[in-house]
Amino acid sequence: MTAPLIDPFARPISYLRVSVTDRCDFRCVYCMAENMTFLPKKELLTLEELDRMCSTFIRLGVEKLRITGGEPLVRKGIMTFFQAMSRHLDAGTLRELTLTTNGSQLRRFAKDLVECGVRRVNISLDTLDDRKFADITRWGRLAQVLDGIDAAQTAGLRVKINAVALKGFNEDELFTMVEWCGQRDMDLTFIEVMPMGDLGNEDRLDQYWPLSDLRARLAERFTLTDLDERSGGPARYVRLDETGQKIGFITPLTHNFCESCNRVRLTCTGELYMCLGQEDMADLRAPLRASADDAALEQAIRRAISHKPKGHDFDYSRQKVDGQMTRHMSHTGG
Numbered sequence: 001m002t003a004p005l006i007d008p009f010a011r012p013i014s015y016l017r018v019s020v021t022d023r024c025d026f027r028c029v030y031c032m033a034e035n036m037t038f039l040p041k042k043e044l045l046t047l048e049e050l051d052r053m054c055s056t057f058i059r060l061g062v063e064k065l066r067i068t069g070g071e072p073l074v075r076k077g078i079m080t081f082f083q084a085m086s087r088h089l090d091a092g093t094l095r096e097l098t099l100t101t102n103g104s105q106l107r108r109f110a111k112d113l114v115e116c117g118v119r120r121v122n123i124s125l126d127t128l129d130d131r132k133f134a135d136i137t138r139w140g141r142l143a144q145v146l147d148g149i150d151a152a153q154t155a156g157l158r159v160k161i162n163a164v165a166l167k168g169f170n171e172d173e174l175f176t177m178v179e180w181c182g183q184r185d186m187d188l189t190f191i192e193v194m195p196m197g198d199l200g201n202e203d204r205l206d207q208y209w210p211l212s213d214l215r216a217r218l219a220e221r222f223t224l225t226d227l228d229e230r231s232g233g234p235a236r237y238v239r240l241d242e243t244g245q246k247i248g249f250i251t252p253l254t255h256n257f258c259e260s261c262n263r264v265r266l267t268c269t270g271e272l273y274m275c276l277g278q279e280d281m282a283d284l285r286a287p288l289r290a291s292a293d294d295a296a297l298e299q300a301i302r303r304a305i306s307h308k309p310k311g312h313d314f315d316y317s318r319q320k321v322d323g324q325m326t327r328h329m330s331h332t333g334g
């Protein structure tokens, strides 16, 4: 039997996040610059290479695959890849196949995703206001995303909304968003903005809205009960006793959840990032392309995991943002 992937801190690696493209139909201000230069096609792993890569990780014990990007649903032929991955669900070697999306293409793809065995989807949505949505995504249209959410729910997908908490931007929508998600039976998770990429527009410190503050505001109106459950992701959840709703908090900067980290990230060019908040990575494309035999690839994966760091380097506590990543979030898929 193949030995599972265990990192130097005895954490089993069972979750692979795969960015299938660096491209996107939006240009969210905290994620991308407006005039992004994207990778030439030949740099990207082909769909067949992505299949081989993911299948190797699954053989090594990965049980959860989250497809992300850029916007995963703008990658040409992406349904062929989902279809290919569904064979691992059928075989019982993969427990969950899922994706994180901006929702713009869900009207077109929701049904196909369900047919490929996807059961839930995380959709990023920071505001319910048309004008603010256009401002924050630069190129997005709120109506299209809302329509995508409808399509996903109609197709039977469980939806979780991810909202980046941004000071002075969506603070005033906290209760509107909670209520809106409650009415639609969708979970809602807030994410603290992270210092990624040299976007040259905003000072991310100005936008940082600590979730401890958001939580305190929620507690003014609701009774919050901490929940133990984990989704295999970094979110901590509370229940709003009055409505029964579940609200998640992803607080990489105020609460370190690294000790139970179970994931690594594969970029669309085949780089394996051992941590979202570190620059260390291993090139897996070279061993993949060097040989049709997976032994060298397996060995490269194990070597990479043996260097997984204990935690991230983000730090908002100094005068300026230390450890700011030069990488864009769209490169590693968040």
Ligand SMILES: Nc1nc2c(ncn2[C@@H]2O[C@H](COP(=O)(O)OP(=O)(O)OP(=O)(O)O)[C@@H](O)[C@H]2O)c(=O)[nH]1
Binding pocket: 066, 068, 100, 122, 160, 162, 191, 231, 232, 233, 234, 235, 250, 252, 261, 263, 276, 277, 312, 333, 334
């Ligand atoms: N620092 C840090 N942030 C993470 C990590 N994983 C996810 N995040 C952040 O959380 C955001 C939301 O993640 P999702 O793509 O919805 O995935 P998830 O929360 O892991 O998914 P589930 O728990 O399966 O619903 C990401 O875009 C990141 O901003 C992590 O390992 N470390």
Ligand SMILES: C[S@@+](CC[C@H](N)C(=O)[O-])C[C@H]1O[C@@H](n2cnc3c(N)ncnc32)[C@H](O)[C@@H]1O
Binding pocket: 024, 030, 031, 068, 069, 070, 071, 072, 100, 101, 102, 122, 123, 124, 162, 163, 164, 191, 192, 193, 194, 195, 196, 329, 330, 333, 334
């Ligand atoms: C990079 S996107 C990729 C998937 C898809 N395009 C989407 O928006 O859901 C994944 C997640 O990263 C989040 N994200 C991007 N930049 C971020 C930042 N600087 N800080 C915190 N979250 C960020 C987005 O809000 C989104 O929820």
Ligand code: SF4
Binding pocket: 024, 025, 026, 027, 028, 031, 032, 069, 070, 071, 102, 124, 329, 330
């Ligand atoms: S957060 Fe997602 S939708 Fe927004 S620019 Fe980044 S990749 Fe695109």
Ligand code: SF4
Binding pocket: 234, 252, 257, 258, 259, 261, 262, 263, 274, 275, 276, 277, 309, 310, 311, 312
């Ligand atoms: S910051 Fe790094 S070590 Fe911490 S949970 Fe995220 S990926 Fe894991």
